[in-house]
Amino acid sequence: MAPASLLDLVAALPPSDGWGPSVATETTLDGVPYAPYSKADKLGRMADWTEGKDRERGGRQQYGNRNYRDQQVYGANQQNNPFGIIAAEEEATFSVVDNTRTTTRGRGFGRGGGTVFRGRGQRGAQNQRGGARGTFQRVGAGRGGQQQGYDNRGGRGGRGGRRFGYRDDKPQRNRDASIQVRPDWALLEEIEFTRLTKLSLDTPDGEDIDSYGFLYYYDRSYDKQPGAKTSEKRLNVLERAAYNVTTSSDPIIQDLADKDEGTIFATDTILSMLMCSPRSVYSWDLVLTKQGDRIFIDRREGSSLDMVTVNENAADAPLETSEGNKDTINSPSGLMMEATHINHLFPIQVVQESESAKRDMPNEHPFYNPAEETDPAASKAYRYRRFDLSLADSEEALHLIVRTELDAVVKNTISGEDQFLTIKALNEFDNKAQGSGGALDWRTKLASQRGAVVATEMKNNSFKLARWTTQAILAKADMMKLGFVSRVNPRSPNDHTILGVLGYKPREFAAQMNLNLANGWGIVRTIVDMVLKMDDGKFVLIKDPNKNMLRLYSVPNDTFEDEGSVMEKVEEDGDDE
Incomplete structure (x- = not known):
């Protein structure tokens, strides 16, 4: 005898007078096929009155987003859905009458702003044209000055959203350190910017x-309208004796140290590097020597501390050849050599060398x-x-001596007094090359858009300009001259043209680029205090x-002193062979 089904057992039960409906003896399940179950099926809304209206407007379903997640029909994954309802022919003429005025409240760039986004359309968006490839959506002005739209991958963009295609796939650049840390070096401090x-x-x-030293007078003919054709002059190569002596090798500083004139000793190039260090991107190093209560801040032999960088702070800085840059002359090292060479020649050329008209210093x-x-000495x-x-609450004096x-x-045109200058040069290599940082064409824009050119240089060379401004303030210079030097041919780094010279007061230029000298002095004092405790x-x-x-x-005391002897020994061994 076959076992009775569950329905038969329920039907055989006697009727109950308790709560609830009475048990029916008839069933409606006869003849209904078994519906297979799939884990991928989802239960969504019981009814969706907007789907037909959106299809009528030409919108496009967004597969994979959260709106589509609730629009799947139960059992849709089955090939033959036994519960599928075939719409009657008369339903094709049915339409929903909706007189409600639909408005989308977007967020734009302040009052009256608006922009156009490209990407996949969103259902029901205002001012949107459906298409097979994509849509255009106009986002009007709104409150808050923010903007909200849809990105090109169907995701919601704008506030809190991910900006696809903007530095998402940009690899992390791994630059080399300026010096290799040796195993016998002991790490004392790590200081974040x-x-x-x-x-x-x-x-x-x-x-x-x-x-x-002595100084020649500045040639005012270079102060003509920058960018004009008449103001362009060729940058010439002049052989002059220039010096860059480090702190501990300076005989004047050694004499001042013996006389206890100060506690900390440095040069302006070294001190500006430390004061402006939070703006730096490339690696650099300084050597600090503590002798009793005195500290000497030096640069090591062969250091790139005095090299002039180019577009170090640009969002898309120049790439090294190891990073895929096939243009060697526009690599960071190649641009550094070029900019350093220009800054050696430019101050020599823009002065009038005359032994009868020059300013001699007391020594x-x-x-x-x-x-x-x-070679004759350069004007310096x-x-x-x-x-x-x-410190204000400290009785102990702490003096820093800097060269x-x-x-x-230059003669002041009004008072006739001598004003002291520092002279530097910005260089343009190729405004269309990688690493240019969106720089404008100096030959066409320097005369008409001088402010935009300078602002771009402040952004791309923030660290370099901050150092130059700090050096001018430390020297108590009355004026800082900035030359604009460009290549004659963008493909050749050997020939250059001076397009013009602009003059700035150091304090005012520091305010324009948000340079805080008090912060720089705080950095110097903090580093010095760390070393004084050692x-x-x-x-x-x-x-x-x-x-x-x-x-x-x-580091050991002989860290950088034995390198020369080792090299000499290698050369002697090679000669013997």
Whole structure:
């Protein structure tokens, strides 16, 4: 005897007088086929009155988004759905009458703003044309000055959304360190740039200790309208003796240290690197030596500290050849060599060399020896200045002595007094090449859009310009001259043309580029305090090549002194062979 079904057992039960409906004896399941079950089936809305209306408007279903998730029909994954309802022919003429005025409230760029986005359409969007490839959506003005739209992958863009195609696929650049950390170096401190930018120390204007060298007068003919054809002049190669002596090798600084004139000693190029370090991108290093209560901040031999970078702060900085850049002359190292060469020649050319008309400092040139040099000395004056870095609540004096440099002198047209200048040069390599940072064409835009050209340079070369401005303020220069030098041929880094020169007051230029000198002095004081707490020895401060961080290492005293002897020994061994 076959077992009874569940329905038969229920039907056999006696009727109950309790709560609930009475048990029916008839069933409606006879003849209905079994509906297979699929885990992919989803239960959505019981009724959707908007689907037909959206199809009528020409909208496009967004497969994969959250709206489509609730629009799947139960059992849709089956090939033959036994519960599918065939619409009657008369339903084709049925339409929903809706007189409600639909409005979309978008967010634009403030009052009256609007923009156009390209991408897949969104159902029911206003001012939208459906199509097979994509749609155009106009987003009008709204409150808050924000903008909200749809990106090209069907996702919701705008506030809080992901911006596809904008640095998502940009690989992380791995730059090389300026110096290799050795196993015997001890890590003392790691300082993030976010901490450095919060430091501040109000330091009074420095005082002059002494001045050396001489200065030629600036040639005012270079101050013609920048960008004009008549103001262009060829950059010439002039052989002049120029010096870049590090701190501990400077005889004047050594003499001041022996007289206890200060506690910290540095040059303006080294000090500006430390004061503007939060703006730096490339790796660099400084050597700090503590001898008793004195600290000497030096650059090591062979360091790129004095090299002039190009577009270091650009959003799309120049690529190295190892990163796929086939254009060697426009690589960071090639541009550095070119910019350094230009900044060596430009200050020499824009002065009038006349022995009868020049400004002599109280002391002779500290590094130039006429008996040994074959080339004449370049126009250069060295000011040794002292700054007080003492804290307000501290009785202990902490003085810093820095060697600053001046490049030329000019007569004031009103008062007739001499004004001291620092002279630097910005260089243009190719505004269409990779790494140009969106720079304008100087030959066509320097005369009409001078402000835009300078603003772009402030953005792409923030660190370099901050250092130059800091050096001018440290030297107490009256004016800073910026030359605009471009290649004669964008494919050749050898020939250049001077397009014009602009002059700025250092303090005003610092305010334009948001340069805070108090923050720089706070950074110097913080690093110095770290070293003063250590025992006598040698330390190396390195900027991490790929992170916004400084690292302070304690190194052996003979770290950089034995390299020369090792090289000489190798050469002698080679000669013997």
